[in-house]
Amino acid sequence: MLWKCPYCGFEADASSTYIWRCPRCGNPLQVVYDVSCVITESRVVWERYRGFLPFTPEKWRGEGLTPLVREKLDGHDLLFKLEYLNPGGSFKDRGTALAIAYAHRLGFKRAVVDTSGNTGISVALYSKLYGLEATIIMPTTAPTGKKRAVVRLGAKLVEAASRPGATELVERYLGEPGTYYVGHLWNPLYIVGHATIAYEVYEDHGVPDYVVVPIGSGGLLLAIAYGFELLRKCGLVEKMPRFIGVQGYSCQPAYRALYGREELGEDSTLADGILVANAPRAREVAEKVKSLGGDIVLVGNTEIKRAHEELWNMGFMVEPTSAAAYAAYEKIKGKIPPNSKILIPLTGSGLKTL
């Protein structure tokens, strides 16, 4: 298990040392490990896909193996992946379960994270489970339900004026020895954790033609791509899906990285979970989308609101951010060939924001 920088070639042993970004060039790292390509019959996600993971977390709280609901709509075969039914209410639990298990293995005593909300619940949950003290730094504008959940899970909640303000505050907490910076925008364990979504989709329905996925940090898109790439390397699948990344007009770092410019459009503040201005993997996301023949689509509040209502009408009780991907699908569905199989992860629970 190695940390590896794809930009400058830096490498370090990951089994004993945690490094959250490349100490040489400052870029996000990858984690490299042996893959066995074996899928087991376990109903615990970490056991089932242990052959695809750098290590197996000791504890499990029901994350992963979420339902995949298939709906024929508009001549397409839509695959909704119900990530909002993860135990902390979002897909983030997959990455966090791995990231905090790792911190525990290395003997860290405290975890700190800056987040728009869902990662905070998730980090609070798994920190409690492994006995780490958690400090969650969230913007004051985060939904009250998310703040309450963090506090009830025994974490220390710190409120910052904004999402970038939360990132700035992190450094104050990193000085104390034994403190683990979860750094989900950077930490490659989030990518290998979230990648389990791809293995599950593969087992349930094979490789989709398209994946329509919201881009906050871009970790989810990179993870699903990584998962299908591993399956291909293992010879289990032949083709790769195309990725349609989704951002809001209010915050377009990946779109800018892809097209070299931004688009004017309506605010997208309803999708607070994908307003990540400083997304360290934006360039990586743009390159991945390009290399796999995909695109990035922008949406605004009116489209998000309508998509959110439609999802509830279909019985998917998700939060507004989760509707951004479906809004993008609605916007571009006319251009997608008939009978295409389209994966749409529904990322976060609407119960937290009632």
Add this chain to the structure above:
Amino acid sequence: MLWKCPYCGFEADASSTYIWRCPRCGNPLQVVYDVSCVITESRVVWERYRGFLPFTPEKWRGEGLTPLVREKLDGHDLLFKLEYLNPGGSFKDRGTALAIAYAHRLGFKRAVVDTSGNTGISVALYSKLYGLEATIIMPTTAPTGKKRAVVRLGAKLVEAASRPGATELVERYLGEPGTYYVGHLWNPLYIVGHATIAYEVYEDHGVPDYVVVPIGSGGLLLAIAYGFELLRKCGLVEKMPRFIGVQGYSCQPAYRALYGREELGEDSTLADGILVANAPRAREVAEKVKSLGGDIVLVGNTEIKRAHEELWNMGFMVEPTSAAAYAAYEKIKGKIPPNSKILIPLTGSGLKTL
């Protein structure tokens, strides 16, 4: 598929006519149908266990096949069944998915239900899915989050002064032709739907020695017992678990049916979901518990509150009602033999009540 009254022997064809209680003696009915004993490999609960069900619902929203988390605690092998990760946030989705699919098959246009909350969300969700108009009658004291969820799912919310008041209001809505009384306290489809919990537990970990389960209407206890009985009839398992039913001191119909008296104790108002004074199956529950060598345990607010905190500390984000079962386990664990395998369903999500 027949409706059958175990008390007076009344029978009627269930494939064409809905009857929510025995028209001859007024008691709750059973549904009787052919069982094939076949379990498939599907990851859709209704397909996987279709051999154990009276019919297969047309639609699915991710209900069932919930995680089973195993924890060694106090010398016992605890099996927590994460029912709060059902799509509507509680185990009720299993029964409702079947009950509303049935109403749709029979051509009903409207559904009405009296509920303390969770069944309301569930009925609103599946009614929307099948295109039925839903009217949900809840006490004003139900948590705001639950009321909001019902409204956002497009149902009509009617508030009654109390839980019994909600039941009294039902009749006003039943006059209009094409209206289906969901009646989850009576409707035996809830029992065969919830029974899927037993099939899942059997597949994951065999037969537990004990099942500790909250009793509101008692439907969950009867369902899990029914499920293991079917597995035994099929020759898939040999023994039956003992059932420890849990009620709060504030509302003890099943305890009274078992012991012929009530116990004095602290209020149990925190567990609002099991305050069902008019539980039509209370006698049936008491008889089932007795015949399987189990018991009914009473708990109060202090015990519920402590158990609720402990569950959150273990990473189980449940609502207070769900903590009643764990509170009962804590109360009686000293009397349970070491190494016993104990199933505790965690019934409802705490995200709705943040």
